Amino acid sequence: MGIHLKIPRNHVRAHSLKKREAVIRAEEKGILAKAGLIAHGRGEAFDYLIGETSIPPAIFATKAAVASLILAAHPVISVNGNVAALVPREIVRLSKVLNAPLEVNLFFRTRRREEAIKSVLLKAGAKEVLGVGRDASATIPELFSERRRVDPRGIYSADVVLVPLEDGDRTMALKRLGKFVITIDLNPLSRTAQSADITIVDDIVRAVPNMIEAYKELKDLSREELASLLTRFDNRKNLSEVILYIRDRLKILSEGEHL
Ligand code: PTJ
Numbered sequence: 001m002g003i004h005l006k007i008p009r010n011h012v013r014a015h016s017l018k019k020r021e022a023v024i025r026a027e028e029k030g031i032l033a034k035a036g037l038i039a040h041g042r043g044e045a046f047d048y049l050i051g052e053t054s055i056p057p058a059i060f061a062t063k064a065a066v067a068s069l070i071l072a073a074h075p076v077i078s079v080n081g082n083v084a085a086l087v088p089r090e091i092v093r094l095s096k097v098l099n100a101p102l103e104v105n106l107f108f109r110t111r112r113r114e115e116a117i118k119s120v121l122l123k124a125g126a127k128e129v130l131g132v133g134r135d136a137s138a139t140i141p142e143l144f145s146e147r148r149r150v151d152p153r154g155i156y157s158a159d160v161v162l163v164p165l166e167d168g169d170r171t172m173a174l175k176r177l178g179k180f181v182i183t184i185d186l187n188p189l190s191r192t193a194q195s196a197d198i199t200i201v202d203d204i205v206r207a208v209p210n211m212i213e214a215y216k217e218l219k220d221l222s223r224e225e226l227a228s229l230l231t232r233f234d235n236r237k238n239l240s241e242v243i244l245y246i247r248d249r250l251k252i253l254s255e256g257e258h259l
Pocket of ligand 1: 032033035036037039040041042043044046080081082086105106107108109165166167168184185186187190202203204205
């Protein structure tokens with residue numbers, strides 16, 4: 001076990017430091033991959049650029065994502081080490097409100113990590129967790145990482161999949177299989193962000209609770225109203241909005257203004 005910081009509640013970076021502690025602890029417990037620590041750091045850098053808040057294009061993408069998950073016949077939520085480390089209770093809650101099963105799906109797959117993540121999710125209130133051990137018996141063609149293994153009852157037969165913090169090859173393989181892919185990724189330039197159908201450029205710690213709120217707002221809409229929300233959403237345009245937002249913010253900051 002490493003040395004852990006005691007973070008003063010009024011520390012200006014308390015939120016960020018708490019997340020760091022959560023990922024470090026999860027790595028020590030065998031939940032998070034070592035590469036997950038690096039991925040977290042990259043996410044933090046992009047979060048700095050957007051101002052560590054859910055910006056308007058992220059909220060728009062969140063609503064479109066929830067609309068598509070409500071409309072889905074068989075939605076599935078993929079869970080990796082970073083998701084289990086940062087939002088275990090929230091992802092279980094989202095899975096319940098949307099009636100979308102949780103599936104453990106790992107880039108760095110080991111039996112020990114699968115079981116550790118399953119147990120985090122069960123402890124957080126999940127009734128069932130797909131994709132563990134022999135349950136991940138189907139394969140996504142053309143994928144060479146361990147992420148090719150999926151559960152026939154889950155991602156394999158899903159029409160809409162939420163894959164937060166995903167890698168680019170897998171996103172493209174899921175697209176080729178005809179899945180509608182939603183991701184949460186702080187990097188608007190990543191291959192995943194660029195190739196998903198809906199990209200929520202936001203910290204997963206804010207995005208998942210926002211999705212639960214969006215569900216409450218959208219759940220009574222008709223299927224036509226939900227479909228029209230989706231038709232108005234264009235991922236490429238929305239990602240451009242994110243990049244323009246960062247550009248405008250940096251311009252203001254470069255002129256010495258504080259936001
Ligand atoms: O648990 P595993 O074995 O499945 O491995 C998970 C990681 C994240 C290590 C694996 O999927 C990976 O290597 O991912 P990448 O290719 O590094 O992509 C992760 C993306 O997530 C990057 O674009 C980061 O900017 C972004 N990211 C990191 N932290 C967050 C985030 N996006 C949203 N919220 C975060 N907290």
